[in-house]
Amino acid sequence: MILNDDSVTLIKERVGLYPRHKSAILPALTIAYHQVGHLNDDVYKEISKIIKVPYVEIAEAATFYTMFPKESVGKYLVQVCHNISCALLGADSLVEYLEQKLDIKKGETTKDNLFTLVTVECLGSCATAPMMQINQDYHENLTCEKVDRILEELRAKG
Amino acid sequence: MFYSPVITNAAEVAQSEKLHLFRYVEDPEQVKIGTYETHGGYKAWKKALTSMKPGEVIDEVKKSGLRGRGGAGFPAGMKWSFIPKDSPKPRYLICNADESEPGTCKDRVLMERDPHAVIEGMAIAAFAIGCHLMFVYIRGEFNHSIDRMQAAVKEAYEKGHLGKNVYGSGYDLNMVVHSGGGAYICGEETALLNSLEGERGMSRIRPPFPAIEGLYACPTIINNVETLASVPHVINHGADWYKTLGTEKSPGSKIFSLSGHVKRPGNYEVELGFNLKKLIYDPAYGGGILGDKKVKGVIPGGSSTPFLTADMIDVNLDYESLTEAGSMLGSGAVIVFHEDTCIVWVILKLIHFYRHESCGKCTPCREGTGWLEQIIRRIEQGKGIPGDIEMIEDVCGNILGRTICPLGDAAVMPIQSSIKHWRDEWQYHIDNKKCLVNTGFEFK
Numbered sequence: 319m320i321l322n323d324d325s326v327t328l329i330k331e332r333v334g335l336y337p338r339h340k341s342a343i344l345p346a347l348t349i350a351y352h353q354v355g356h357l358n359d360d361v362y363k364e365i366s367k368i369i370k371v372p373y374v375e376i377a378e379a380a381t382f383y384t385m386f387p388k389e390s391v392g393k394y395l396v397q398v399c400h401n402i403s404c405a406l407l408g409a410d411s412l413v414e415y416l417e418q419k420l421d422i423k424k425g426e427t428t429k430d431n432l433f434t435l436v437t438v439e440c441l442g443s444c445a446t447a448p449m450m451q452i453n454q455d456y457h458e459n460l461t462c463e464k465v466d467r468i469l470e471e472l473r474a475k476g
Numbered sequence: 477m478f479y480s481p482v483i484t485n486a487a488e489v490a491q492s493e494k495l496h497l498f499r500y501v502e503d504p505e506q507v508k509i510g511t512y513e514t515h516g517g518y519k520a521w522k523k524a525l526t527s528m529k530p531g532e533v534i535d536e537v538k539k540s541g542l543r544g545r546g547g548a549g550f551p552a553g554m555k556w557s558f559i560p561k562d563s564p565k566p567r568y569l570i571c572n573a574d575e576s577e578p579g580t581c582k583d584r585v586l587m588e589r590d591p592h593a594v595i596e597g598m599a600i601a602a603f604a605i606g607c608h609l610m611f612v613y614i615r616g617e618f619n620h621s622i623d624r625m626q627a628a629v630k631e632a633y634e635k636g637h638l639g640k641n642v643y644g645s646g647y648d649l650n651m652v653v654h655s656g657g658g659a660y661i662c663g664e665e666t667a668l669l670n671s672l673e674g675e676r677g678m679s680r681i682r683p684p685f686p687a688i689e690g691l692y693a694c695p696t697i698i699n700n701v702e703t704l705a706s707v708p709h710v711i712n713h714g715a716d717w718y719k720t721l722g723t724e725k726s727p728g729s730k731i732f733s734l735s736g737h738v739k740r741p742g743n744y745e746v747e748l749g750f751n752l753k754k755l756i757y758d759p760a761y762g763g764g765i766l767g768d769k770k771v772k773g774v775i776p777g778g779s780s781t782p783f784l785t786a787d788m789i790d791v792n793l794d795y796e797s798l799t800e801a802g803s804m805l806g807s808g809a810v811i812v813f814h815e816d817t818c819i820v821w822v823i824l825k826l827i828h829f830y831r832h833e834s835c836g837k838c839t840p841c842r843e844g845t846g847w848l849e850q851i852i853r854r855i856e857q858g859k860g861i862p863g864d865i866e867m868i869e870d871v872c873g874n875i876l877g878r879t880i881c882p883l884g885d886a887a888v889m890p891i892q893s894s895i896k897h898w899r900d901e902w903q904y905h906i907d908n909k910k911c912l913v914n915t916g917f918e919f920k
Contacts, residue, residue, distance in 0.1 A: 335652045337566075337609070337692060340674030348616055348655050375674070382676035383657025384832075385616045401578045402779060402825045403735035406813055408919030415919055439660065439829050440578040440779075441617050444735035444809065445742050446482045448919060454619040458481055461920060 321364050325353045333369050342369050343379045347386055352454065355395070356387040392427040392434040394472050396420075397451045400437040403444035412448050412460060413437060419469060432473065479504065480588055480620075482581065483742030488760065494721050495729050496709045497702065498745040501589040507624060509631040512592040518637050520708035521599045525645050528711075533604040537707060539715035541727035546572055546663070546700030547778065547807045549795050552601075552707070556697055558687035559605045565694040569602040570672065571612040573621065573701045574656055574663040578779035578829060579809030582731040582743050583701035587614070587621035590705070591628035595651065597704030599637065600711055602649055605697050609650050612701075613668055616658045625653045660833035664881045665698040667835065678837045679881035702731055722748035726794035726805075736812040739763035748794040752776065756789065756812055769814040773897070777806020779826050780886030782893030802893070818911035819898040823891055824849070824856045830887035841884035844875040848891065860906035865895060 321329075332345040346365045351357055357380055366373040380386060387395065396416060400409045413435075417423055420433050427434040443449040446458035457468055486502035489495040505511040512518070524533050538553030559567055571594060575583040586594055594612065602610045614622050629651050632638045640648050654672060656662050662671045666680035669691050690696020706728060710718045719727045726748040735741045738756060740763040746755065752774065756762040765771060771786040776793070781804040784791065791801050798805045813822060831845040848871055851864055872888040879885070895902055904912045 338673065341654075341672055343674035344616070344657050344671065345655055347657070371674070379657075379674055379676055382835075383616070383659055385658030400825075401829055402775075402822065403579050403741075403811055405825050406736045406811075406817070406917060408917040410919075411917065412919040439832055440576055442575045442581045442584050442615070443480075443482075444579050444581045444811070445733050446480065446581070447735060447741070451617060456480070456620070 319364065320354060320361055321350060321368075322353060325349050326368055329365065329368050339369050339371050340375065343371060343376055344383070347376070347380050347383070351386050355393070356390050358388060387434075392431050394433050394452050396433055396435045397438040397441075398435070399439070399441045399443065399447070399449055399451075401440040401444075403440075404447040404449060407447045409448045412450070412465070415462060415465065416450075419465070432476070433469075480585065482585060483740055484585065485742070485744045485746075485760065489745050494747070495745050497586070497590075497593075497705055497729060497731060498743075501585060506590055507588075507592075507628065509592060509628070509635055512590075513635075516712070517592050517708075518596055518635075520711035521596045521637060522643055524600045524711050525603055525647060526643055530604045530606060533600060533711065536715050537604070537710055540710045540718040541715075541725075542703065542706055542710060542718065543726065543728075543795065544700055545702035545706070545730060545808065547577065547780070549805060552699060552703050555687065555699070556601065556604050558685065559695045559697065560688060563695050566609065566692075567605050567607040568691045568694055568696040569598060569605060569607040569610040570665075570668065570691065570696060570698045571598050571610070571701055571704050572663060572665065572668060572698050573612050573614040573618070573625075574659075574668060575618070575701070576615055576658075576660040576663055576833075577807050577809060578826070579733060579735055579775060579811040580778050580807040581733045581735070582808065584618055584621055585731075585743050586701055586705050587618070588624050591624045592632065593705045593708065594625070594701055595628055595632050595638070597707035598651070599642075599649055600707050601697065601699060601704055603647065605695070607697075608648050609652070611652045611654050611672060611691075613654050613656055613662070613672055615662070616656045622653060622655050629653055659835075660829075661835045661881070661883060664883065667881065668698060669696065676835070678835045679883075681880055723792070723794045723796070725796045730793070730805075730808050732793065733807075733809045734762050734812070735809070737766045737769070737814040737817075738812050739766060746793070749792045749797070751790065752784070752793050752810070753790045755793065755810065762812070765812070765814050767814070769816065772813055772815045772817050773819070773822075774813075775809070775811040775890065777804045778809040779811065779829065780804075780882075780889060781806040782889050783897055785897050816913050816915060818856075818905070818913055818915040819894050819901050820852065820856045820905050821911065821915045823894050824852050826890055827852055827887060830883065834883060834887070838879040838881075838884065840875045840878045841887065844871050844884070845887050847871050848887070852891075855902070855905050856911075858905075858909035860909070862906065864906055865899070865902050869895065
């Protein structure tokens with residue numbers, strides 16, 4: 319089993335909230351993603367058994383939503399918004415700065431498997447641009463200094 | 477707990493007798509139900525449920541002229557009245573919190589800082605349409621909004637504002653906080669319905685409209701977060717009071733998300749009809765342009781709305797004035813860019829977004845946004861060829877009005893408007909293989 323007891327319990331709770339089981343697919347995928355860090359066929363199969371919806375329907379939905387990485391990523395998934403409001407305040411050069419600090423290119427993972435760097439579409443943080451999301455957390459009004467501090471803290475945590 | 481650092485004009489709103497949405501959003505205690513109740517919270521829900529008939533609630537909201545704050549501006553009360561009165565099927569209310577139109581960051585603030593206001597507005601709307609199970613569909617990345625809403629829903633159940641036999645009225649009302657998958661398209665109401673049913677978020681052909689056949693093929697109303705958060709104020713103070721705010725055709729107040737090259741980006745609640753130039757330059761709001769540069773253009777209502785040029789910004793922010801100016805109020809996301817911004821670069825950012833977010837159901841949008849990105853990217857990279865502008869116009873013309881949902885139109889309208897306003901600059905970019913202005917926004 320990939321999903322732990324907590325995740326299974328959470329998913330089962332969700333199923334009971336909806337008139338139809340299928341509606342629990344997205345919440346279940348989200349719970350799995352938060353635990354595992356990415357989604358794959360094995361996860362879909364486990365969810366399928368828990369919420370009693372055919373595997374293919376889980377996979378069909380999951381592959382539509384780009385929020386869920388479908389391959390293994392680093393412990394910290396660094397997602398930089400590169401849409402217009404953030405770009406006007408230097409999001410492109412923020413990506414370059416992160417590439418330099420992490421010594422990887424966009425789309426890559428550091429050798430210690432700690433950080434994966436990606437760009438994402440608008441995260442609704444336009445008046446606090448530029449911004450990035452690392453795992454579940456938003457980091458807004460970014461400056462070089464702030465980015466340095468955030469990366470240091472995460473490296474120290476390991 | 478997490479608190480978004482976004483600037484608001486809560487202090488001004490607290491002084492005002494009329495503005496209401498942002499009155500308590502700088503009070504960290506407002507998220508707690510006790511504080512919300514002390515501030516008059518859940519009075520409107522109790523009033524509606526215990527002293528009004530559903531039809532009276534609909535009439536009051538209709539009379540208030542409250543229009544949808546998500547983008548389309550459709551009158552909320554009228555939408556509710558489309559629910560068939562004789563249908564034996566369950567009815568559903570969905571709060572659309574899939575906020576993802578570039579530039580828009582207002583619903584998130586309401587959910588994070590005043591979640592009970594959203595629940596109260598939803599409850600009133602649910603009662604008006606005879607719904608006993610309501611959903612808030614929150615985009616998946618908004619983890620903090622989801623947590624806040626879940627905590628608030630739990631409190632509302634504990635205090636008897638939700639659940640069985642609310643206020644002893646015999647009316648049952650349950651609520652589910654649903655997390656989405658971060659797809660822009662799911663803010664479109666029929667795609668949202670598919671997504672909530674566990675399908676891929678692809679739009680549906682209308683008719684049937686959701687009010688007739690929506691979630692699980694049952695009558696369904698979908699309203700934006702800000703629209704619903706406005707409802708308790710309409711019920712508390714009445715439609716006549718609400719209409720004293722704003723303009724005749726655009727009553728009420730609205731939150732504008734101001735972003736881009738302004739000194740004080742933030743979320744500002746103002747009356748509809750507020751002057752855009754004032755919003756950008758007044759020290760109480762935007763405070764002017766970074767580096768005191770000149771404005772080049774403004775996107776007034778989210779990335780899907782046509783541009784305003786510098787000489788057009790002395791305009792009032794209401795549905796009718798912006799339509800007259802050739803644009804739209806949209807979601808109220810005002811994106812400002814200054815003179816050192818290449819228009820081709822701006823458009824490349826936008827079309828990349830729409831290409832990524834196109835659900836792929838309709839050929840014109842799926843293929844067209846891809847072609848547009850390729851052509852625009854080559855122009856931006858200095859590889860444009862004569863005829864590219866005409867080709868862009870041709871592709872745009874073949875997307876506009878030819879798709880099931882408005883995403884295709886949304887992708888096209890800013891492009892067409894940019895060519896209309898800055899055609900010379902597009903041509904310069906192709907002829908000289910470089911930007912007319914030196915665009916390079918440094919992150920510091």
